[in-house]
Amino acid sequence: QVQLVESGGGLVQAGGSLRLSCAASGRTFTSYTMGWFRQAPGKEREFVAAISWGRTTLYSDPVKGRFTISRDNAKNTVYLQMNSLKPEDTAVYYCAARRAIAAVTTTEQYDYWGQGTQVTVSS
Secondary structure: OOOEEEEOOEEEEOOOOEEEEEEEOOOOHHHOEEEEEEEOOOOOOEEEEEEOOOOOEEEOOOOOOOEEEEEEHHHOEEEEEEOOOOHHHOEEEEEEEEOOOOOOOOHHHOOEEOOOEEEEEEO
């Protein structure tokens, strides 16, 4: 069982930056592929970024070049650095984990989820 706790959300002006963190419990963090998803009001949850245990990364097109996912295995933590934020980035951001090698983009393939952290970007 893995427990995930996100932090770092908040209110920021357009063009600003935030860094989200996701702390994971358990001693096998290095075996997990980690992902970030987001869900805006009235919309489905969508993929943002993922990083495999081998540090292969994937990004959705809307965030590519602006967001960076990274992991610190010594701290059991995954990060999402978000730069050049836009109002359309406003959403609840969720951390997810899957015990598999490949970084993937679909919610169904992730086994564990955090409670989410709100990110609001004002124009």
